[in-house]
Amino acid sequence: DLKIHNKLIRPQLHGGTIGKHLSYCPDIHLEHDQNSFSISFSALNYSEYGRVHYQYHLEGFDNYWVDARNNHEAYYANLPAGEYVFHVKITNNDRSIVEAENSIRIRVYPAPWRTWWAYCIYFLLATALALLFLRALLRVRAEKEAARRARLEKEQEQRVNRMNMSFFANVSHEFRTPLTMISGPVNQLCANPRIEGADKNLLHIVQRSVNRMLRLVNQMMDFNKLENDTLRLQVKRADLIACLQRQVGIFRVNADDKGIDLNTYGLEDTFLMWLDEDKVEKIFNNLMSNALKFTPQGGKISVGFDVIDREKAARLFGLSADGRITQYVKVSVANTGQSIPEDKIEKIFERYYQIGNQAEGTYNWGTGIGLYYARSLAVLHHGQLKASQSEEGSGAVFTFVLPVNDAAYAEDERVTEQSNQSEAFPLAAASQPAENKTGTDEKQPTLLVVDDDTEVAHYLRTLLSAHYKVICRFNADDALKALHEESPDLVLSDVVMPGKDGYQFCREIKEDLQLCHLPVILVTAKATVENQVEGLDTGADAYVTKPFDPAYLLALIKSLLKNREKARNMLGKATQTDKMEENILSPQDNVFITELYHLMESELSNPELDIARMTELLRISRTKFYYKVKGLTGESPSTFFKTYKLNRAAELITEGKYTVSEIADMTGFSTLSHFSKSFKKQFGVSPSEYGK
Missing domain, CATH: 2.60.40.10 (Immunoglobulins)
Structure with missing residues (x-):
C-alpha cells in the first residue's frame, strides 16, 4: 500500500x-x-x-x-x-x-x-532589473552631465550677456550725447511761434522720436543695472495720478491717430504717496506701448486706478504678508485685440521671450525685454506686475500694484533732500497733426500708407501730403478694406506688422484681379539682399530700406505713378496688346486686357454693347470690372469702349479699304453724323480729313 x-x-x-x-x-x-x-x-x-x-x-x-x-x-x-x-x-x-x-x-x-521555466522567468526578471538599474544609473549620470553642461552653458551665457550688456550700456551712454544735442535745439524750435503748419508737425515728429530714443537708451542702461543689481529706488512724495495723467496725454496723440478709443477710470483726483516717478513712468510706458501696438484700429484701451487693501493684493498677486504695508495702489492697462494664450501668460515676463504665430498671425512682444524690465521695476518698487485675459473675451489686461505706506521703503531708498525729479529730457505734448489740406484737390493721386507705427505713418503723411492725397491705415486688414473703398493710385506699406505682414499684404494685392495693377512699395528696416528678393518675389514694384532719403522716396513714387499714367495713355491709344511696350502691364493685367480687346473686337459692330453685357461675357462682377477698367485706363468702361471703337475706326480709315459710312457701321455707330462728331472730338479732325 x-x-x-x-x-x-x-x-x-x-x-x-x-x-x-x-x-x-x-x-x-x-x-x-x-x-x-x-x-x-x-x-x-x-x-x-x-x-x-x-x-x-x-x-x-x-x-x-x-x-x-x-x-x-x-x-x-x-x-x-x-x-x-x-x-x-x-x-x-x-x-x-x-x-x-x-x-x-x-x-x-x-x-x-x-521548475526550469520558473528559473527562466527569474533569470529574465533579474536581467530586466539589472538593465533597469543600469539604465537608471546611466540616466542619473547623463542628468548630472547635462546639469553640468547646463551650468557651464549658463555661466557662459551669463558671461556673454554681461559682456553684451556692458557693451550696449556703453554704446547707449555714448548715444545720450548726440541725442542731447538733437533734443535741445528741437525743443527750442518746437517752442518757436514763428514755425507753424507742416513744419511744426515735422518738428513734433522729430521731438517725439528723440524722446523715444532717449527712453530706450535709459531703459537699456537701467536694464544693465538690473542685471548687475545696482539699480536703486529714489522715492519721494508725489502725486501718482498726475504722473499717470501726463503719460496718458502723451499716448493719446498716437491713439487718436490710430483710431483707438483711450479711456481712463479713477484718474480724476489726486493721490499723494511715496513713489519713484521715473520707475513708475517706465513701467506704465512699457504697458501703454504694448497696448497701443497690439490694439487694432477702432479698438479700445482702458487705464484704471484703484486703492486696495493688503489682503486683496496678496490674493491677486501672491504677495507675502508684510505688516508694514496696509494699502496698495492698483493700476491696470486693458486693451482689445488678440488675447494671450493661457499657457503663455507667465512666459511673456521671461527675458527675451516673444510670442509668435498666434492665430496665423504674428503677435510679437518687441525685443522680449520690455515686460521683463517692467516687472523687474515693479518688484524693485516692492510691488508686482501680472497679466490676465480680458473679461470682455478678447485682449489682455496688465496690472501692477505698488505699496502706499512709506514704511515699505528703506531709508536709503528715499530722497531726503529736495532735488529735481524731472526728466532730463521732458516730453513735450505733441499737437494734433494738421489736417490734410490737399483733400479738396481731386486731381491729386491718392496714396495709401500702411504702417503699424503711428509716428512713421504720421511722418509719411506729412511728407507726402504736399503732393498727394494720403490715406493712413495701421494694419493689413484695414488697408485691404480701404483699397476697395478709396481706390488709391499707389500703396506704401511697411513689412513688419502685427497680423499679416507686408509680404502677405502685397501678395494678396497682386493676386486680386481688381487690385493687381496698383504699384506697391515696401518700406522696411530689413535691408539684406534676401529680404529685398523676398519682397520683390511677392510682386512688389519697389523695395525701400529704412532709413530712407525723403527725396528718393518722392522720386520713386513719382516714377511709379508716371509709369502707370504712361500705361493708361497707351491703353487709350492701342487696340491690341501686342502693340504695347513689354512689361508695361503685369501678366495678370495683360491677360485681362487681351481678353477685353478680343471681346470688344468681336462686338465691335454691336451698338448695344454695355457694361452688363461685357461683365456677363467676361464672367466678372460689375463692380470689380468697373474699378479694374477705371484703374487701368483712367476712364469708365463706357468711355473706354467708345475710345476703342474710335481707335479701330482710325485704323480702318488708314487702311483705305472701306468708306466712312461702312466704317461707322462696322464700329457700331448708329448714324454717320454721330460717328463724325465723336471722331472729330477724339482726333481733332473729321474722318475724311483724317484719311487724307
Whole structure:
C-alpha cells in the first residue's frame, strides 16, 4: 500500500498518483506537497511469516540498504524532487541468500516556482532589473552631465550677456550725447511761434522720436543695472495720478491717430504717496506701448486706478504678508485685440521671450525685454506686475500694484533732500497733426500708407501730403478694406506688422484681379539682399530700406505713378496688346486686357454693347470690372469702349479699304453724323480729313 501523510491512496485511472494497485508495481507520481509518504510491503510466505527478514533501499536517496527486520513499512519525509527507485528484498536468517526482491519507480515533481521555466522567468526578471538599474544609473549620470553642461552653458551665457550688456550700456551712454544735442535745439524750435503748419508737425515728429530714443537708451542702461543689481529706488512724495495723467496725454496723440478709443477710470483726483516717478513712468510706458501696438484700429484701451487693501493684493498677486504695508495702489492697462494664450501668460515676463504665430498671425512682444524690465521695476518698487485675459473675451489686461505706506521703503531708498525729479529730457505734448489740406484737390493721386507705427505713418503723411492725397491705415486688414473703398493710385506699406505682414499684404494685392495693377512699395528696416528678393518675389514694384532719403522716396513714387499714367495713355491709344511696350502691364493685367480687346473686337459692330453685357461675357462682377477698367485706363468702361471703337475706326480709315459710312457701321455707330462728331472730338479732325 501507499500512504501520503498517513492517508491511504487509492488507484485512479487518469491523473492519479498511481494508476493501479501497488502489487502491480506502477509508477508513483507525487506532487511537491506529497513528498512525505510511506510504502508498506509483505512477502507471500505464510508458513514463515513471522521470521521473514526485510531490507529496503531508495535508490537516489539512501546510500545503503535499510534493515527493516520484521517491519513491513518504509517511511520517507520531505523527499526532494526527482526520480527514485524503491527496492525491497527478503533474505534468509543469516542474510547470505536473497530469496526475493522487487522494486517500484517513484517520481516527485518539483514545486511550480522551482521548475526550469520558473528559473527562466527569474533569470529574465533579474536581467530586466539589472538593465533597469543600469539604465537608471546611466540616466542619473547623463542628468548630472547635462546639469553640468547646463551650468557651464549658463555661466557662459551669463558671461556673454554681461559682456553684451556692458557693451550696449556703453554704446547707449555714448548715444545720450548726440541725442542731447538733437533734443535741445528741437525743443527750442518746437517752442518757436514763428514755425507753424507742416513744419511744426515735422518738428513734433522729430521731438517725439528723440524722446523715444532717449527712453530706450535709459531703459537699456537701467536694464544693465538690473542685471548687475545696482539699480536703486529714489522715492519721494508725489502725486501718482498726475504722473499717470501726463503719460496718458502723451499716448493719446498716437491713439487718436490710430483710431483707438483711450479711456481712463479713477484718474480724476489726486493721490499723494511715496513713489519713484521715473520707475513708475517706465513701467506704465512699457504697458501703454504694448497696448497701443497690439490694439487694432477702432479698438479700445482702458487705464484704471484703484486703492486696495493688503489682503486683496496678496490674493491677486501672491504677495507675502508684510505688516508694514496696509494699502496698495492698483493700476491696470486693458486693451482689445488678440488675447494671450493661457499657457503663455507667465512666459511673456521671461527675458527675451516673444510670442509668435498666434492665430496665423504674428503677435510679437518687441525685443522680449520690455515686460521683463517692467516687472523687474515693479518688484524693485516692492510691488508686482501680472497679466490676465480680458473679461470682455478678447485682449489682455496688465496690472501692477505698488505699496502706499512709506514704511515699505528703506531709508536709503528715499530722497531726503529736495532735488529735481524731472526728466532730463521732458516730453513735450505733441499737437494734433494738421489736417490734410490737399483733400479738396481731386486731381491729386491718392496714396495709401500702411504702417503699424503711428509716428512713421504720421511722418509719411506729412511728407507726402504736399503732393498727394494720403490715406493712413495701421494694419493689413484695414488697408485691404480701404483699397476697395478709396481706390488709391499707389500703396506704401511697411513689412513688419502685427497680423499679416507686408509680404502677405502685397501678395494678396497682386493676386486680386481688381487690385493687381496698383504699384506697391515696401518700406522696411530689413535691408539684406534676401529680404529685398523676398519682397520683390511677392510682386512688389519697389523695395525701400529704412532709413530712407525723403527725396528718393518722392522720386520713386513719382516714377511709379508716371509709369502707370504712361500705361493708361497707351491703353487709350492701342487696340491690341501686342502693340504695347513689354512689361508695361503685369501678366495678370495683360491677360485681362487681351481678353477685353478680343471681346470688344468681336462686338465691335454691336451698338448695344454695355457694361452688363461685357461683365456677363467676361464672367466678372460689375463692380470689380468697373474699378479694374477705371484703374487701368483712367476712364469708365463706357468711355473706354467708345475710345476703342474710335481707335479701330482710325485704323480702318488708314487702311483705305472701306468708306466712312461702312466704317461707322462696322464700329457700331448708329448714324454717320454721330460717328463724325465723336471722331472729330477724339482726333481733332473729321474722318475724311483724317484719311487724307
